Amino acid sequence: MPNAKIIPIHGDDPIVPRLVADLEPDVMARLMEFWEFLQRRLAGDYSVDDFGFDPEFNDKVLMALVRPIYKSWFRVEASGLENVPDETGALVVANHSGVIAFDAVMTQLALLDEHPAHRHLRMLGSDLVFQSPFLGEIARKAGHTLACHPDAERLLGDGEIVGVWPEGYKGIGKPFAERYKLQRFGRGGFVAAALRTKTPIIPTAIVGAEETYPMIANATVVARLLGLPYFPITPTFPLLGPLGLIPLPSKWFIHFGEPIYTDQFPENAADDPMLVFDLTDQVREQIQQTLYRLLMQRTSVFG
Amino acid sequence: MGRIVLVTGVSRYLGGQIARILAKDPSIDQVIGVDVVPPKVKLAQMQFVRADIRNPVIAKVLGEAGVDTVVHMGVIATSRQAGGRATMKEINVIGTMQLLAACQRTPSVKALVVKSSASVYGSGPKDPAMFTEEMQPRHTPRSGWAKDSVEVEGFVRGFARRRPDVAVTTLRFANIIGPGIDTAMTTYFSLPVIPTVLGFDARLQFIHEDDGLEFVKRAVLGSYAGTFNVAGSGILMLSQAIRRTGHKRVSLPEFLFMPVGRSISSAGLIDFTTEQVRYLTFGRVLDTSLAQTTFGHTPMYSTPQAFASFLARREVSVA
Structure with missing residues (x-):
């Protein structure tokens, strides 16, 4: 040439x-x-803790992948971070919605990025998570563990921030028509764990997650075939195939509420079912009221 | 009056090591080693009795020597060591039954130390992050060594009920690893290409052989009745452990892992039992605080250090 x-x-x-x-x-x-x-x-x-939590991998890889979704897609606004302690343990209890547990991941990133002490949220997940390939592996590496008394108490006792979503599958798998209506709060096991370890409960309200995947129906037959707790039908899924998996870009608000302290109760308070029920209701009511307040303040879903 | 200790399974690595350690201790008069095959290395301070613990002869040995402490190290972990699963089960289960029956009949026996395994907890997705001694398994072991260990512990509990005057110590060890010992795990981590289950990363815990022996020794010399978890502090993820070996890793879907594992194991390389595969899928971690406070001893090697000690041996043998 x-x-x-x-x-x-x-x-x-x-x-x-x-x-x-x-x-x-x-x-x-x-x-x-x-x-x-x-x-x-x-x-x-590198080192991992006894639960399999790999802080380096979580902070530098997993959270880095989620951060753009947090900042640009859902534009999450976190408030009430001063209610989350800097060093000691606390139990974050929040409402659950949105078909895929995006709300849990966003809450985790909110505490890591926006809390002054950059706290790691250690969530309690169902056994379905830990028996699923990849999902279980990633959940362990991100610091999460099985929802059971020994694990909850061990984490709280170690001074960690533990996250629970007591509505479970009833919360994320509920139809769009029932959005922001709290479901039953399990058996109140989380309250007992907080009472035993004398850690404060932080009722947390998440607004925005309900609109990510508006579930118009639940294909129960398909769900049973696949062994899933529910199979969502949204306006775009499964109609548009994989495209239907893209969440709608709703504007999110996460509010960490006033802590409910558990250290003023007597030593064996966790064995008093009435007290546990009362506290569970109190937490549930506080989250529900905060949800209504945030919804009133919200001008538009996609803001 | 000094003590007379009987050690079973003395021709295998850990049994031989503990016999050697106990023989050196001034508070112990005599160590009697029992096994079906003579030990490879002669132990000067130890009296070896060639006997099968599956045979009532063991009662005679116990009674005639006036044994006060029995250390049961005779539970075999891999069928390869025993020459078949049927023999292994017989040695483990029938052997323990016979040994305990003999102990019950021998009034001189005052202490029993049993080497058990953390595999009694099983392994699965419903497991708590850490097992304490009083927890029941969520996934009961159904095969192999783990099932044998469950049965052995059952017999030991029965014995403890019938002879309340005997101090019974059961030590549930995490995988024992180190420069000297050969186990299914050391073979697994020595494979040039290490198979794992796709989409899972097990939490593993090891105890260094020296620490394991130290706990057995302390259980013999002191009196710590009860069941204890014994493991090095900290954990290693399976993926992390493989990276540390520097070997290649191949991830296979669950349905392929068993057939592939079996084909390797039939080549005599490794024991791939259902329980072993479950352990390599879900892992298991022990809470060892009870053993540490009771024995007043913390393992010298953490889990990563114990693993490093095993890797160091391999490098020496290559060089």
């Missing part, structure tokens, strides 16, 4: 070092840091 451009390369200035030198020093430092991170990960040179 006679007319091909020839780019002269100076003999004393090879191209690669020049490229490296052209980079901003902080970009260079970040590249080096990333390289070291990668090497350390590939050598297995």
Whole structure:
């Protein structure tokens, strides 16, 4: 090719070092840091806690993937973060909605990014999560564990922030017509765990998640065939196939409410079912009232 | 008066090691080792009795020597060691029954130490993150070593009821690992390509062989009746452990893992039982605080350190 451009390369200035030198020093430092991170990960040179929580992987990989959704898609506004303690344990109890448990992930990121102490939320999930391939593996690495008394009390006793969604599948799998109506709050096991460990309960209200996948019907036969708790039919799923999996970009609000302290109760309060029921109702009522308040303030779903 | 200790399973690694350690201790007069095959290494301070614990002869040995402490290390973990699953089960279950029957008849016996395994807790998605000693398994083991261990512990509990004067210590060990011991796990981590179950990453826990032996020794020398979890602190994820070996990992879907594992195991490489596969899928972690406070001893090696000690041996043998 006679007319091909020839780019002269100076003999004393090879191209690669020049490229490296052209980079901003902080970009260079970040590249080096990333390289070291990668090497350390590939050598297995990192530590996980007894639950399988891998803080490095969670903060640098998982949460980095979720962050754009949090900031740009749902534009989450978190408030009441001052109600979440900086160092000690607390039990975050929130409403559950939206077919896929996006609300739990967003709450986790809200506490990590926006809380001054960058707290990790350790959620309690159902056994279905931990028996599913990939899902169970990722949930453990993100710090979550099975919803059972020993695990809840161990985490709270270690001073962790524990997250529970007591409505469970009844909450995320409810039809759109019943949005923002709290379902039954399980058996109040979370209250007993908080009482035993004397940790405060933080009733948390999440607005916006209900509109991500408006579930108009539940294909119970398909759900039973697949062994799932419900099979959602939304205006776009399964009609549009995988496209129907894209959540609607609703505007989200997460409010961490006034803590309910459990340390003023007597030693064996957790064994008093009436007290546990009362406290469960109190938590449920506080979340429901906050939901109504946030809904009143909201001007538009997609704001 | 000094003590007379009988150790079963003395021709295998841990049994031989604990016999050697106990023989050196000044408070112990005599160590009697029992096994069906003679030990590879002669132990000068130990009297070896070639006997099968499945046979009532063991009662004679106990009575004639005036044994006061029985250390039962004779539970076999892999069928390869026993030469078949049927023999393994017989040694583990019938052997323990005979041994305990003999102990019950021997008034001189005052203490029993049993090496059990954390596999009695089973392994599955409904497990709590950490098992304490009083927890019941959520997924009861149905096969292999784990099921044998459950049965062995059942016999031991029965014995403890019938002979309340005997201090019974049951030690539930996490996978024992280290420079000397060969187990299904050490074989697994020595495979050039390590198979795992796709979409799962088990939480593993190890105890270094020296720490394991230390706990058995303390159980013999002191008197700590009860059941205790014994494991090194911390955990390793299976993926993380494989990365540390530097070997390749191949993830297979669950339905392929068993056939592939079996074909490797029929080549005599490794024991892939249902329980072992469940453990490599879901893992299991023990809460060891009870053992640490009761024995007043914390394992010297954490789980990652114990694993590193096993890896170091491999590097030496390669060099």
